[in-house]
Structures are given as C-alpha cells and as structure tokens.
Amino acid sequence: MRGEYKVPGGKLVAVDIDVEGGRLARVAVSGDFFLEPDSALEDIDAALTGMPADANADQLAQAISGALDDRVSMVGFGPDAVGIAVRRALGKATGWGDHTFDLIPPVVLDPAMHVALDEVIPQEVAAGERPPTLRFWDWDSPLVVIGSFQSVKNEIDAEGARRHGIGVVRRISGGGAMFMEPGNCITYSLAVPTSLVEGLSFERSYAFLDEWVMGALADIGVNARYVPLNDIASDQGKIAGAAQKRFAAGAVLHHVTMAYDIDADKMMDVLRIGREKMSDKGTKSAAKRVDPMRSQTGMARADILTAFAAHFRAHYATRDSTYTDAELARARELVETKFSNPDWTFRVP
Numbered sequence: 001m002r003g004e005y006k007v008p009g010g011k012l013v014a015v016d017i018d019v020e021g022g023r024l025a026r027v028a029v030s031g032d033f034f035l036e037p038d039s040a041l042e043d044i045d046a047a048l049t050g051m052p053a054d055a056n057a058d059q060l061a062q063a064i065s066g067a068l069d070d071r072v073s074m075v076g077f078g079p080d081a082v083g084i085a086v087r088r089a090l091g092k093a094t095g096w097g098d099h100t101f102d103l104i105p106p107v108v109l110d111p112a113m114h115v116a117l118d119e120v121i122p123q124e125v126a127a128g129e130r131p132p133t134l135r136f137w138d139w140d141s142p143l144v145v146i147g148s149f150q151s152v153k154n155e156i157d158a159e160g161a162r163r164h165g166i167g168v169v170r171r172i173s174g175g176g177a178m179f180m181e182p183g184n185c186i187t188y189s190l191a192v193p194t195s196l197v198e199g200l201s202f203e204r205s206y207a208f209l210d211e212w213v214m215g216a217l218a219d220i221g222v223n224a225r226y227v228p229l230n231d232i233a234s235d236q237g238k239i240a241g242a243a244q245k246r247f248a249a250g251a252v253l254h255h256v257t258m259a260y261d262i263d264a265d266k267m268m269d270v271l272r273i274g275r276e277k278m279s280d281k282g283t284k285s286a287a288k289r290v291d292p293m294r295s296q297t298g299m300a301r302a303d304i305l306t307a308f309a310a311h312f313r314a315h316y317a318t319r320d321s322t323y324t325d326a327e328l329a330r331a332r333e334l335v336e337t338k339f340s341n342p343d344w345t346f347r348v349p
Helices: 040-048 057-067 079-089 111-127 158-164 202-219 264-270 272-280 292-297 301-315 325-339
Strands: 002-006 012-020 023-031 034-036 073-075 100-109 133-139 143-146 167-170 178-180 185-193 225-227 231-234 237-247 251-259 317-320
Touching (some): 012 079, 023 040, 023 079, 034 040, 040 057, 057 079, 100 111, 100 301, 111 325, 133 301, 158 264, 185 301, 202 225, 202 231, 202 237, 202 251, 202 301, 237 292, 251 292
Parallel strands (some): 100 133, 100 317
Antiparallel strands (some): 002 012, 012 023, 133 185, 143 178, 185 251, 225 231, 237 251
16 A cells, blocks of 8 residues: 655655554655655654554654654654655545545625535535535625634724624634625635545644645746745735634635735724734825735736636646535525524624
8 A cells, every 4th residue: 555645845755555463564655855864764664563554643653753863854754744644545544636626616695605605515525415625705795704713892893894884704713804895805715524634733734725726826926835824925925814624524624815905994994903914014094905916916806716726627636516505505594593693703702
C-alpha cells in the first residue's frame, strides 16, 4: 500500500507499507524532502514498524518524534506529514485526488440562506448524501454575518445598522464579522469529509484548504500568501479571511470572504471593530473604499468568480451542480427557526 502527502509550501512525503497481524510492516518512507543525518530515515521507518494499523496520524507522529534525537533536521516535512501519508496508505485519510467535487456557481439568494446552507451542505457531505462541495455565494440584500462566538453589542453599532437597513445574522463558524452588500465581496464555502484533513491541526488545515485558491489568485495576477491563522494576504496587505467549522458527523466547513469593493465609510458606521481596523490602515476619509480584489486585478467581480471556478475545475475532478429543492427548503427552515431567532443571534449579547 502506498500513500502520499504534499506539505503545503513544503515537500512530498510518500510511504510504502504493509499490514501484518494488525500492525505496520515493511515501512519505507521516501520523498523529495531534506533530512539530516541520512540515518534518520531508517529511524523513522523503524519507529513506524510494529505500530497498530489503527493508530491515528497524531499517534504515528508521536512515535516518530520519540525515535529522533535533537540532532535530526527535517526540512520541508515533519513527523505529522509522515503520519498523514501512512493514514492515506491505509485508506483512512484522503487527498484531493480521491474525490469528485460538486461545483455550485453563484446563485443569488438572501444572504441568510447562504449562512443556513453552510449548515445544510456539510451535514449532507458527512452523511454521504452529497460529495465534497465547493459553492460560491451571491446575494441580493445587505447583511452583517458575525462569527459564532462574537458579541453582538461589541461588534455592531445598532443605530448605524438601523440607519443603513442592515441586519445581523450569526453563523455557525468562528472568526470575525463579514460586512456584506450585493457585489462587495467574493465568498465561497468548501464542505469536505473529515478524511481530507486527517491528521492536520486546525492551523495546518486552514493552509491546506486555502492552497487551491492561492493558485487561483495567481492566475488573475495576485501574488497571495497564507497568513496564520486564517488570513490571505497579497503584497498590498490582507485580502481575505477564512473560518471553519468541524462537524462531529464527519465533515469540515471552510469558507473564505475576500473584499472586492467595500464602502469603508458605511462599514465603519455599522461595525464597531471596523473603526479600529480601518483606523489602523489610515483610512479616515469618508470617500475611502476597501477594494483589494478590484484594484489589484482590474477585473469585474463576476470574471474573478469565473476564473476561480475554472482554476478549481482544471486541478480537481468536478461535476457541475446546484441546490436541490430539499436543501433550499431545509435552509429556509433554518433561517426561520435558528438564524433569524434572537436566541441564536444574541446568544453572546
């Protein structure tokens, strides 16, 4: 059995392995990484040999770490990467190439519906009712979407929100507020089985699940990089933020919002935290806008969305899809019973 894992920003790790009596046998680790001294490779193989075949990636990584002394230098990979490659060899972890993804283009909906679909779609992925899914948002009205753990009164200026006719919805993932008016952001959600991030810490899973969009940004002329924990930045500064939610049933939601062309003046009227952040950037003029994607690409928002989808199709197996009537009905029910319910919205006052 063979498994491979490409470390984001690092090297490829491959493992050839057998299982005998429920334990790992004939382990051979290889790859284009750097390792000093050479003899450490034999130590890694020996540390894995005899380990239970049902050991998780963390346990495998711990066995490797315990077998190596402080003189060993692992460049471009680490014990965790080897553990993930072993799990893939055993069929317990998956890679991008193991899946065919549903790709849903932008569909104009009430933005609260997209928040609800971020609960509906991952649950279906976990249940095997829908394959891993990448979907792009589009919406027809303004809304502030706050993180699952944010305080409404600390984040939202209630008078400013009323003045601009902007509502507030709490999403299921953590992170910061999303100031959303029609056409001002680029937002997508990726729902994948937990097996795709097997063995990855939360921080590493952010980089791993953001890796495809780095290539998509490069396609449109933006030199982007991942900034821990959950930001994407270009040479000109931050352009996007990501958030995640892991479902116990076996799925991960990972969504990203990129600023396309935001009215900074209005945002600072509505978001209290926005005033601090924009002040840090020296944006005090009423005429200022936050427009990294528009200004850095010179492209229409629709063209950027098309380019992103094309990049994903070019690199992964996909099938075109859309929302089912049942999914939309379930999302509407969640909007009514949960996401528009003050008990949920103000659960952190």
